[in-house]
Structure formats: structure tokens, C-alpha cells
Amino acid sequence: MGLRLGGKGQQSHRMVIFAAILILMTLFILYSSNNNSSIDAVYASFHVATNHATKTTDLRKWTGKDGYVPVYGNKSMTMHCHECALVTSSSHVLGSRAGDEIDRTECVIRMNDAPTTGYESDVGNRTTLRVVAHSSVFRVVRRPNEFLRHTDSHPVIIFWGPPNKIGKDAKGTLYRLIQRVSMTYRDFSCFTVTPSKMRRFDSLFQRETGRDRQKSHSWLSTGWFTMVIAIEICDNIKVYGMVPPNHCGRKSGSKKMPYHYYKPRGGDECVTYIQHESSRRGNHHRFITEKQVFARWGKQYNISFTHPKW
Numbered sequence: 001m002g003l004r005l006g007g008k009g010q011q012s013h014r015m016v017i018f019a020a021i022l023i024l025m026t027l028f029i030l031y032s033s034n035n036n037s038s039i040d041a042v043y044a045s046f047h048v049a050t051n052h053a054t055k056t057t058d059l060r061k062w063t064g065k066d067g068y069v070p071v072y073g074n075k076s077m078t079m080h081c082h083e084c085a086l087v088t089s090s091s092h093v094l095g096s097r098a099g100d101e102i103d104r105t106e107c108v109i110r111m112n113d114a115p116t117t118g119y120e121s122d123v124g125n126r127t128t129l130r131v132v133a134h135s136s137v138f139r140v141v142r143r144p145n146e147f148l149r150h151t152d153s154h155p156v157i158i159f160w161g162p163p164n165k166i167g168k169d170a171k172g173t174l175y176r177l178i179q180r181v182s183m184t185y186r187d188f189s190c191f192t193v194t195p196s197k198m199r200r201f202d203s204l205f206q207r208e209t210g211r212d213r214q215k216s217h218s219w220l221s222t223g224w225f226t227m228v229i230a231i232e233i234c235d236n237i238k239v240y241g242m243v244p245p246n247h248c249g250r251k252s253g254s255k256k257m258p259y260h261y262y263k264p265r266g267g268d269e270c271v272t273y274i275q276h277e278s279s280r281r282g283n284h285h286r287f288i289t290e291k292q293v294f295a296r297w298g299k300q301y302n303i304s305f306t307h308p309k310w
Contacts, residue, residue, distance in 0.1 A: 048209045048292050057207060059231045059301065067197030068158060069168060071190040072182035079129065079156055081107035084234035086226065087123050089114040090241035090269060091261040096307040098240055099124040105238070108152075109230055111222045112136035115146050115262055123240070123261070127151045129233075131226040134161025137174055141181055148185050156189045160225050163195040193225075201225065208293045211286075221285045227294055236302045244310040245291035248273050 068077040085105035087093065089112065102108055102124030109129045110116075113136050116125045127150065132140055137159065140147045159166050165174050175192075182190035193201075201220055202213045211218065223242075230237050241261070248270035256268045276284040295310075297303060 048289055057204065059228060067194050068191035069194055071179050071192060075189045077191055079233045081233055082235045084109055084230055084237045086230050086237055086239045088239065088241035089260045091258040092243060092307055093122050093241035094261050096122050098122060098307060102240065107234065109226060111226050113139040113147065116150060117146055119261065125150060127155055129156045131158050131222060131229060133222045134159065134165045134174060137177060141177060154187060158191050158193065158229060160193040163198065166192050167195060209289055217283050218286050219283045221287060221290060224290050231301045239303060239305045240307050242305055243308060245288050245295055248288065
């Protein structure tokens with residue numbers, strides 16, 4: 001026989017449910033408020049491991065220049081610069097008017113398909129070294145006048161990516177395309193990163209962050225490769241456009257900035273950073289964690305950051 005609640009019992013039952021809902025809503029509002037005031041809470045669970053004991057790595061002696069294989073010919077990676085300008089792809093370079101300063105620097109380093117045409121006043125026009133991910137090869141090759149002619153007299157391109165895509169033994173479409181570029185533009189010195197050095201990039205990430213790259217589903221960014229390569233070849237580095245690691249944890253009213261300076265309608269930089277940093281499924285860049293490491297390297301390797309300055 002079922003038990004039926006009386007009028008007062010039903011009313012009391014409803015009051016209990018209402019009170020529970022009210023408490024849950026209050027907690028949700030407080031939680032949301034905390035998230036808005038400090039976005040750091042969203043991605044704090046990744047970041048450099050809190051119990052990670054940092055071990056000093058001398059990157060200038062890390063592997064030397066033997067981790068680069070020429071795509072065509074028998075050239076060797078011998079580049080060395082006293083002063084380098086590392087120009088990021090961030091929209092923070094827009095309005096900097098740093099172009100002349102960048103072009104006066106001994107060596108200018110750029111990434112992927114970041115253009116100079118139309119942005120000379122802010123990013124300069126010279127390119128000494130360009131670091132290109134396998135995913136950007138087609139975009140670079142599609143615009144040879146931009147990426148393969150507006151360069152210094154003996155420019156270098158370093159291609160990085162999975163060995164099965166850009167390795168010399170791969171013989172796939174991507175490698176053949178890189179090889180064709182290298183044969184066509186003889187003034188260029190084109191190199192790919194060896195499989196053993198790719199593994200060392202992974203182990204360096206774990207050493208510096210306490211996180212296993214593969215187990216944590218992390219993809220190293222072109223920024224990570226470029227920064228390490230710059231430290232290998234440059235005595236002093238000035239980085240243009242890179243934000244500090246805590247930039248996206250500031251007040252939510254911060255001005256929204258496109259992720260790339262040459263894609264004004266692209267996604268917002270901080271939204272992209274936080275989505276990648278906090279994601280657990282699939283493979284993602286850990287931009288903020290990488291910048292934590294860069295901040296530490298800045299003190300070790302004569303690296304300064306400008307636009308913004310930090």
C-alpha cells in the first residue's frame with residue numbers, strides 16, 4: 001500500500017527541494033564569479049607540475065647543431081648570431097612600430113606562414129630563419145613571393161614535424177614538396193629535424209614541466225621549437241609580441257586580441273590559449289605552460305620580451 005503525503009507534508013517536501021536548488025544556484029554563481037575574476041582556475045590543473053623539481057638544462061650544449069638534416073645537398077646547420085629578433089605571430093605586435101628595430105637586428109627569426117608584406121612597420125621585412133611546422137608547409141609554399149624571396153641573402157628554413165611526414169625516409173608528398181622547394185631556391189638552406197632530436201624535444205618538455213608530453217596529450221607548439229632553436233644559435237634574443245604566462249588570467253574585461261596578427265577575424269588569443277591549456281581529450285598545445293618555461297629561460301639565456309614588455 002503506497003504512502004501518501006498530506007498537504008503539509010507535500011509543502012514541506014517542496015520547500016526542501018526549493019532550498020536545495022537555491023543552495024546549488026548560489027554555489028554555481030560563486031563558482032562562476034571566481035572563474036571570471038581569475039581565469040587561472042580554469043587551467044591551473046595543467047601548468048608546470050607543482051611538485052616538479054626543476055633541473056637546469058644547458059640548451060646551448062643540449063644537442064648542438066647535429067639534429068638537423070639538409071633536405072638537398074650537403075649543407076650543415078652552422079648559423080650563429082650575436083643578436084636575434086624573434087618575431088611571434090601574435091596580434092600584440094600590431095601598432096608596435098617595431099619594424100625598423102627588427103630589421104636592424106643581426107638575425108630575424110619568424111614562424112610558419114607569418115607574413116611581412118603589409119605589416120612591415122610593425123614586424124619588419126627581413127627574415128634570416130623561419131621555423132615551419134609540417135602543418136604549415138603548404139601555406140608557405142603557396143606564396144613563394146612572400147616567404148621564399150623576401151629574405152636575407154642566405155636564409156635558413158627548419159621544418160619540424162613527425163618523421164613519417166617530413167623525415168628523409170618518409171618519401172611522402174610533404175617531404176617531396178619540401179625537397180622541391182629546396183632544389184628550386186638554392187640560396188636557401190633547408191633542414192628537417194631528425195627523429196632523435198624530435199624525441200629530445202619531448203624529453204625536454206617533460207624535464208622542464210614534469211609532464212609527459214604523450215601521456216598528457218600535449219602537442220609542442222612551433223613557439224616551443226623556435227625558442228629552443230633560437231637559444232641554440234643566438235647569444236641574445238629579443239622576443240616581439242609574446243605575452244607573459246599570467247596574461248590570460250587577468251580581468252575578463254581585457255581587450256580581445258586575434259590569435260594571429262595577419263588574421264584579424266580569427267579566434268581570440270586568450271580563448272585559444274585557455275581552451276588548449278585546459279583540454280584533456282585529444283591533443284592540444286600547452287601555450288601557457290610553455291610560457292612559464294620561457295619566463296625561466298629568459299633569466300638563463302639573455303632573453304627579453306617586448307610588446308608587451310615583461
